Amino acid sequence: MNRRRFVVGRVFASAVLLVAAASLAPQRAGAQQAQPVRSPAPLVAAASDLQFALDEIVARFERDTGIAPRVTYGSSGNFTRQIEQGAPFELFLSADEAYVDRLAERRLTRDRGTLYAVGRIVLFASHGSPLRPDAEMKHLAARLASGEAGRLAIANPEHAPYGRAAEQALRSLGLWNAVQPKLLLGESVAQAAQFASSGNADGGIFAYSLALAPALRDRGAFVLLPDSLHAPLRQRMVLLQGASPAAERLYDYLRSPAGRAILRQYGFVLPED
Amino acid sequence: MTAAGLAVRLRRAAPFALDVAFEAPAGSMTALFGPSGSGKTTVLRAIAGLQAMDEAQVSCGGEAWTDTAAGLTLPPHRRPVGFVFQDYALFPHLTVREQLALSMGHRPAAERAARIDALLELVRLQELGDRRPAGLSGGQQQRAALARALARDPQVLLLDEPFAAVDWALRESLRRELVRLQRALSLTVVLVTHDFEDVAKLASHLVVIERGAVTASGSVQALTGRNAVPGVGGWREPAIALDAVVDAHLHDRQLSVIAAGTLRLEVPAIAAPVGAPVRLQVAAREVILASQRPEGLSLHNVVEAEVVAVEPASHEALRLVHLSVGDIRLLSLVTVDAQRKLALAPGKPVLALIKAVAIEAFA
Amino acid sequence: MDWTALGLSLRLGLVTVVLLLPLSFLLARWLAFGRFRGRGLVEALVALPLILPPTVVGFYLLVAFGRGSPVGAAFESLFGQPLVFSFEGLVLASLLVNLPFAVQPMQNALAAIPPNVRDAARCCGLSPLQAVRRVELPLALPGIATAAVLTFAHTLGEFGVVLMVGGSIPGETRTISIAIYDRVQAFDEPAAGSMALVLLVTAVIALGITNTLARRAAGRTGP
Numbered sequence: 001m002n003r004r005r006f007v008v009g010r011v012f013a014s015a016v017l018l019v020a021a022a023s024l025a026p027q028r029a030g031a032q033q034a035q036p037v038r039s040p041a042p043l044v045a046a047a048s049d050l051q052f053a054l055d056e057i058v059a060r061f062e063r064d065t066g067i068a069p070r071v072t073y074g075s076s077g078n079f080t081r082q083i084e085q086g087a088p089f090e091l092f093l094s095a096d097e098a099y100v101d102r103l104a105e106r107r108l109t110r111d112r113g114t115l116y117a118v119g120r121i122v123l124f125a126s127h128g129s130p131l132r133p134d135a136e137m138k139h140l141a142a143r144l145a146s147g148e149a150g151r152l153a154i155a156n157p158e159h160a161p162y163g164r165a166a167e168q169a170l171r172s173l174g175l176w177n178a179v180q181p182k183l184l185l186g187e188s189v190a191q192a193a194q195f196a197s198s199g200n201a202d203g204g205i206f207a208y209s210l211a212l213a214p215a216l217r218d219r220g221a222f223v224l225l226p227d228s229l230h231a232p233l234r235q236r237m238v239l240l241q242g243a244s245p246a247a248e249r250l251y252d253y254l255r256s257p258a259g260r261a262i263l264r265q266y267g268f269v270l271p272e273d
Numbered sequence: 274m275t276a277a278g279l280a281v282r283l284r285r286a287a288p289f290a291l292d293v294a295f296e297a298p299a300g301s302m303t304a305l306f307g308p309s310g311s312g313k314t315t316v317l318r319a320i321a322g323l324q325a326m327d328e329a330q331v332s333c334g335g336e337a338w339t340d341t342a343a344g345l346t347l348p349p350h351r352r353p354v355g356f357v358f359q360d361y362a363l364f365p366h367l368t369v370r371e372q373l374a375l376s377m378g379h380r381p382a383a384e385r386a387a388r389i390d391a392l393l394e395l396v397r398l399q400e401l402g403d404r405r406p407a408g409l410s411g412g413q414q415q416r417a418a419l420a421r422a423l424a425r426d427p428q429v430l431l432l433d434e435p436f437a438a439v440d441w442a443l444r445e446s447l448r449r450e451l452v453r454l455q456r457a458l459s460l461t462v463v464l465v466t467h468d469f470e471d472v473a474k475l476a477s478h479l480v481v482i483e484r485g486a487v488t489a490s491g492s493v494q495a496l497t498g499r500n501a502v503p504g505v506g507g508w509r510e511p512a513i514a515l516d517a518v519v520d521a522h523l524h525d526r527q528l529s530v531i532a533a534g535t536l537r538l539e540v541p542a543i544a545a546p547v548g549a550p551v552r553l554q555v556a557a558r559e560v561i562l563a564s565q566r567p568e569g570l571s572l573h574n575v576v577e578a579e580v581v582a583v584e585p586a587s588h589e590a591l592r593l594v595h596l597s598v599g600d601i602r603l604l605s606l607v608t609v610d611a612q613r614k615l616a617l618a619p620g621k622p623v624l625a626l627i628k629a630v631a632i633e634a635f636a
Numbered sequence: 637m638d639w640t641a642l643g644l645s646l647r648l649g650l651v652t653v654v655l656l657l658p659l660s661f662l663l664a665r666w667l668a669f670g671r672f673r674g675r676g677l678v679e680a681l682v683a684l685p686l687i688l689p690p691t692v693v694g695f696y697l698l699v700a701f702g703r704g705s706p707v708g709a710a711f712e713s714l715f716g717q718p719l720v721f722s723f724e725g726l727v728l729a730s731l732l733v734n735l736p737f738a739v740q741p742m743q744n745a746l747a748a749i750p751p752n753v754r755d756a757a758r759c760c761g762l763s764p765l766q767a768v769r770r771v772e773l774p775l776a777l778p779g780i781a782t783a784a785v786l787t788f789a790h791t792l793g794e795f796g797v798v799l800m801v802g803g804s805i806p807g808e809t810r811t812i813s814i815a816i817y818d819r820v821q822a823f824d825e826p827a828a829g830s831m832a833l834v835l836l837v838t839a840v841i842a843l844g845i846t847n848t849l850a851r852r853a854a855g856r857t858g859p
Contacts, residue, residue, distance in 0.1 A: 043805060051822055070806040073821065086703035086718035087803045190821040197823075215823035323755050349758040350766075356759040362752035366774045375770060376760040425761055 042247035043088055044071045045079040047095035047235070048155075048190035049119060049162055049207035052215070053266040054093070060262070061253050067246045075188040077159025083108055083240065090240055090247035093254075095119060095189070095207075096161035097236035104238065113238030116254055117268035120227060121165050122211045124196050125203035126220035133203065133223040137173055143202070144178040153184040153195035153204030161233055162189035166205035168230035196220075208267040224267075235268075276300035276459045277334025277428045283319050284328040291315060291326070291485040297429075297478065299334070302455055302462040304476035304493075306469065306502075312485045313465040314359075317431050320463065321356050322349040333428055333461075355422025357432045361414045363406040369393070369417045370402040376424035388424070395454065396420045412443045416450070423458070430455075430462045436471065448474055448635070456550075473497070473514040473554050474635040498602025500557075500584070500593060511557040511586075511593055511604050519549050519636070528573070531634060535599035539573040540629050545636035552635040557593060559631035560605035563624040564615050573629040578603060580621045583612060592617075596625055637830055640807050641815035646838070648723070648798075648811060649791040652730040653784050656738045659731075660783065664742035665772075669754075683740070685733045694800025697729050701801075721803040726811075729801040730791050737786040745779020746772060778850045785846035789839050 046054050051073050062068050069091075076094040083089055083103060092109075093116070094100050100113045123140070125131040130148070132139045143149035155163030163185070170176045182202075186192030189206050196204025197219045211222045239251055253259050260270055278299035285291040291312045297303035305313040318324040320331055322338065325346075331339040338347045364372055373389045380388065393399045396416040406414055415435060422430055435451070436444045452475055455462050464476060472479055472493060479496055481489040481503055488503045489496060496502050497514045517533035527542045531551055538553070545551060566575060578596040586593040592612050596603040603625055607617070617623065667679060685693055701708045701719050711719040719725045749772065757767035773780075795813045802809030804818065812835055819828035 041807075048821065055822075072804050072806065072810075073818070074804070082721065082803050085698055085720055086708070086712070087721045088718065088805070188821070194821060194823070213823075318755075321755075321759055323758065348763075349755075350761050350763050354759060356756065358752045358756060360750070360752055362750065362756035364753060364756070364771055364775075372760075375762070378761045378766075421756075421760065425759075 042067070042069045042090045042244055042250060044069050044091045044093070044247070044250065045083070045087070045089040046071055046073050046093040047076045047079075047161070048073045048188040049095055049209050050093055051190050051210060052213035053209050053263055053268070057254065057259050057262050058250075060258065061250060064258075065249060065253075067249065069246070069250055073188070073190060075155065075160040078188075088242075090243040091237065091251055092240060093235070093237040094161075095233060095235050096164075097234045099161075100236040100238045103240070108241055110239045110241065110243065113236045114251075114255060115234055115271050116237045117235045117263050117270060119162065119165075119233035119235055120208040120267060120269065121162060121169065121205055121225050121230065121233075122208050122222040123203065123205055123225055124193070124211055124216075124220055124222040126197050126199050126201075128199055129202050129220065131202040133221055135223050135226060137170075137175060137225075140202075141173070141175055141178075144175060144182070149179075149182055150202035151184045151195075151200070152179055152182050153186055153192045153201045153206070155189040155192040155206065156185040156187060160186075160189055160192075161235075162207050163192070165230040165233055166192075169205065169225055172229040212265075212267045276461050277336075279303075279320065279429055279461055279463065280330070280332050281316070281320060282328075282330040283316060283326050285315075285326045289485060293480075293482060293485070293487045295480045295487055295490050297461055297463050297480075299461055300459050301477045302452075302464060302475055303478040303480060304472045305463060305465045305480050305482055306472050306476075307467065307482040309467055311482045313467075313482050314433055316482065317356075317433055317463065317465050320429070321354050321431055322347060322352050323356075353425065353428045355425050355427035355430045357415075357418045357422050357430070357435055359433045359435075359437060361406075361418040363414060363418055363421070365406055368403050368405055369398060369409075369420070372417065372421045373424040376421050379426070392420045392424055395423070395457070396450070411439055412447060415439065415447060419451075419454070423454070428461065430460045432462065432464045434465055434467070436466075436468070451475065469502075469509055473512070474552050477516065495602075498604070499595065500604055511606065513553075513555050513557075513602060513604055515553040515555075515601065517551045517553050517634075519543070519545050519547050519551055521547060528629070529634075531632075534601045536576060536601045538576075538627065538629075538632055540632045540634050543634050543636055549636055554633040554635070555603065555627060555631065557604035557606040559628060560596075560603060561626040562594065562605050562607060562611070562615060562617065563626055566624060567626065570626075571628075572626055574625075574627040574632075576603070576625040576627065578623055578625045580617050580619055580623055582619055583617055596623065598625075637827065637834070638810075638812065638815040638819075641810050641812040642831070642834060642838075644723070644807075644810065645792050645812040645835075648726055648730060649788045651727050652734055652791045653787050655727070656731050656734055656787055657780065657784060660735065660738035661742055661780070663735075664739045664746055665768075667739070668743045668746035683736050686736045690733070690794070690796025691800060693733060694729070694797040697732065697797065697801050701725060701728065720801055721805060721809060723808055726798055726802050726809055729797050730794065733794065733797050734787045734790055737790050738783040741779045741782040741786065742776060743779075745776040745782075749775050781846050781850040785843055785850075788842055788846075792835060792839055792842075 054071060058069050058071060076096055076099050079092060080099040080102060103109050104112050123133040123137055125133050131143065154166035157163040157167040170179055184195045184201055186195055192204050193206045193210045193216060195201050196206060197216055208224060210216055239247060264270060276299040279297040282294040283291060293316055305316060307313050315324055319326055319329060329339045329341050337345060338352050370389055373392055374385055377385045377388060393402050396419055398413060398416050401409060401413060409417060436447055439447060464471065476493050479491065479493045480487055489501060493514050494516055497512065500511045515533045517531045520530040520532040522529050522542060528539045529542050531538050531540055531553060533553065576598055578598045580594060581597050582595040584593045586606060590609050592607055592609055594605045594607060594617055596605060605625060667675060698720055703709060703712055703718050708719045757771040762770060793813055798811050799814055804810045804814045812831055816828050816831045
């Protein structure tokens with residue numbers, strides 16, 4: 001009895017060690033020494049407002065070319081910091097061109113990139129919420145004044161361009177001070193949309209492109225906020241140093257009529273329009 | 274196996290001062306005796322190599338184990354010592370057999386099983402070899418710890434207060450067992466104890482350690498005979514401890530005759546065979562002195578002795594009289610009045626009267 | 637259901653345990669038996685990951701091992717890829733973050749061994765190495781098992797540090813906990829829910845197995 005348990009224990013331990021050892025060998029599809037090589041499945045960092053738009057573009061792209069890009073969504077500010085620290089992204093779609101400029105200054109990019117879209121923001125209220133969205137946020141103002149207002153979700157203005165735009169819009173309407181104690185800050189604009197639609201908040205201010213998505217569209221009511229309320233959300237994309245040919249093709253696809261059409265579908269204003 | 278003697282010299286400044294030097298003769302049972310906290314256990318551990326000293330010289334049978342001057346300190350696992358800890362320190366996860374086997378690394382695997390059986394029989398644990406310590410009683414654990422120490426085929430056996438945690442009845446039987454083992458294996462044993470009964474009944478040699486220093490050392494018989502065991506007199510009455518032998522059995526009278534040197538004493542019959550060694554203890558207060566042979570008493574032992582010295586005793590009205598019977602020393606506690614009455618002075622011949630019942634015999 | 641992410645998490649957990657356990661055992665032993673001056677300081681340092689918020693730890697690790705740091709630069713010149721934002725970087729972060737979970741149970745188990753038992757091992761003729769193998773390890777086994785479980789489970793659930801140091805790169809550093817978060821962000825609740833369930837079941841199984849092992853090991857010191 002003890003003998004059997006002993007053998008089983010040894011076998012188990014050896015298996016565990018083998019798996020662990022195998023896992024540790026740096027595996028990178030096509031990894032080589034001394035030269036940062038990007039994989040055939042290009043790594044893309046995209047601002048969260050592109051969550052649904054880019055998913056669709058990438059699906060179309062994959063069908064057309066057979067290349068399967070790997071996309072990570074997050075806040076543009078965080079991505080910028082990570083790229084500066086060596087994150088192996090090949091294509092960066094920022095929600096704010098200032099971040100692209102910063103990377104370009106540090107010579108981490110191929111060039112200064114392309115303006116691929118201008119973003120818009122909406123005021124959103126989920127279906128059960130007492131808040132009624134209007135373009136001048138008058139109802140919100142009234143609720144703030146009466147003290148009835150619940151939480152309002154926006155992306156963190158520190159590192160999310162859409163959060164900054166939301167702040168600018170609220171300041172333009174003189175609501176910033178009043179709304180401060182009610183704010184829910186999302187780590188990215190997608191998280192802000194999440195908070196806003198969850199029913200735990202009155203609503204939120206986030207990207208038009210997200211509000212238009214099927215997942216969100218039916219969860220509440222929203223209104224497009226005038227772009228005069230905030231600085232333009234000039235969204236720039238750029239290829240990073242060491243980007244692969246596959247990444248280049250995606251970059252071109254995004255500027256092609258097919259890509260632009262999808263962007264337009266999701267409420268982005270395109271530069272030539 | 275021939276026994277080897279131990280020579281020890283230790284010195285340390287901190288955490289408390291220690292400065293001891295003594296020898297444990299080959300094949301002897303030497304007791305390190307003294308009050309708690311005097312440093313006895315530290316000395317024992319230093320002999321085993323478990324404790325570092327500022328200066329140390331420990332050698333066994335002429336082979337040096339520790340010599341700080343020469344920069345030599347053999348690690349414990351390279352010293353042929355067996356150590357029985359106060360709390361036995363048995364390995365909780367191993368059976369008795371496994372514990373013994375673990376101690377037999379120095380023997381080829383093929384021999385071990387037989388040796389384990391022999392040891393278990395020696396300590397009378399044959400039935401319990403497959404038990405773990407949690408399934409053993411205190412006395413059984415002690416015997417297991419003893420067996421484990423012996424499994425190493427040591428030259429020196431070290432015991433730290435081995436009977437402290439055991440009740441009186443068990444203590445007596447364990448003492449006998451230890452003596453039996455020592456004689457059977459002719460080991461040199463060093464025993465740390467604060468119980469003088471262990472000294473009186475077991476040890477042939479004694480080293481008294483008080484506050485980190487040796488205050489007396491020598492054979493138990495000699496030291497007790499001169500009432501020269503420091504620290505003990507305060508709470509223990511003067512008594513002698515003698516190495517004796519069973520001389521004869523008087524079956525019809527249910528008495529045994531014990532011989533020590535030229536001394537012959539009758540005691541109530543004991544179980545040991547003729548020729549078996551016996552330890553005798555006689556308390557000084559049990560020895561009556563007489564100038565002439567008494568008649569009509571229940572007394573069995575009337576011994577011719579000579580007064581060697583008269584000393585003050587614990588009480589100012591008492592005196593401790595040192596007597597010699599050949600090479601043997603006896604002690605008698607009498608009143609000052611009695612001393613005057615009998616005119617006791619060094620050189621005076623006198624009769625020592627010892628009741629048979631008052632003689633403690635340990636065999 | 638992102639099987640790659642699950643596989644990644646399991647691999648990360650396994651590698652961390654296999655690498656961390658021997659290292660922590662040595663450290664735990666040193667802390668349990670050593671008598672040296674800076675012991676309190678070392679214990680405090682080991683416990684640090686317990687008190688610091690994961691994102692703070694992640695940030696410091698990013699700075700300490702990013703391409704701007706000596707370690708990061710050395711790694712990159714050796715292997716051609718940065719240490720951070722890679723599986724190896726996650727392993728390194730995981731080793732550091734799990735230190736208290738691995739060291740403390742083992743340290744407690746070792747310290748619980750009566751000092752006389754360890755001395756007895758030496759007096760039974762066992763060399764220091766043999767004493768560790770035959771006496772210390774078996775007696776500390778419940779503590780070692782606990783260390784393994786805690787490390788594995790904690791690694792599976794680790795989020796903040798992994799996100800900071802790993803960057804959520806699909807197939808490489810997107811562990812299952814990050815994948816769940818990612819699906820929640822994408823309003824894909826069904827996918828998030830099923831992955832969370834798988835993670836929960838895996839953790840429960842892992843805990844169950846190791847607790848049984850620990851109990852059996854402890855039972856071996858009974859009669």
